[in-house]
Amino acid sequence: MTANEDQEMELEALRSIYEGDDCFKELSPVSFQFRIGDLDDSKSFLLEVSWPENYPETAPHISLDTFFNNRISLETKQYILSKLSEQVEANLGTAMMYTLFEWGKENQETLMENHQPVTSAVTLISNSDVMNNSTSVSKKKEKKEQLTKAQKRKLIGRTDNKGELPRGWDWVDVIKVMHILKFSGTCL
Secondary structure, three states, X not given: XXXXXXXXXXXXXXXXXXXXXXXXXXEEOOEEEEEEOOOOOOOOEEEEEEOOOOOOOOOOEEEOXXXXXXXXXXXXXXXXXXXXXXXXXXXXXXXXXXXXXXXXXXOHHHHOOOOOOOOOOOOOOOHHHHHHHHHOOOOOOOOOOOOOHHHHHHHHHHOOOOXXXXXXXXXXHHHHHHHHHHHHOOOO
């Protein structure tokens, strides 16, 4: 059999075995994702496997670089990849995806025993935060000026029920309307 025939047979087997399984996802006919563990389990991880042209005679490409794995430390990822590489070497030349996925499920606890969740993997900051932190780290953020009750009442008295000022409050607006009326020939 040629490599392509082997790949086609393995692909058909994977589709029938993992049909309806939310842990398995076929990205393309030669690229797959398989989640080891439950979604809410902190020790779960996502394998991304792709077949090179000569698979199964050559090793598949295995990656843990998906966003799902962002909480796993680099050391743990390297350990998982090294253990999976040992399994790949032992199964080289045969259809091995099912074997790798099942081996990963059976050995999840061992693979993740030294796992310490990475909590600061992604931090979103704004430009203003960067500017404030670079100018003075120890400065406290300035408080927004608070209005007194009397100021709030006065502001509410000037606005309508939507919080908007009444039309024409700005004299420029009134002048513009009068100017438009003058040139259109309409009298007030």
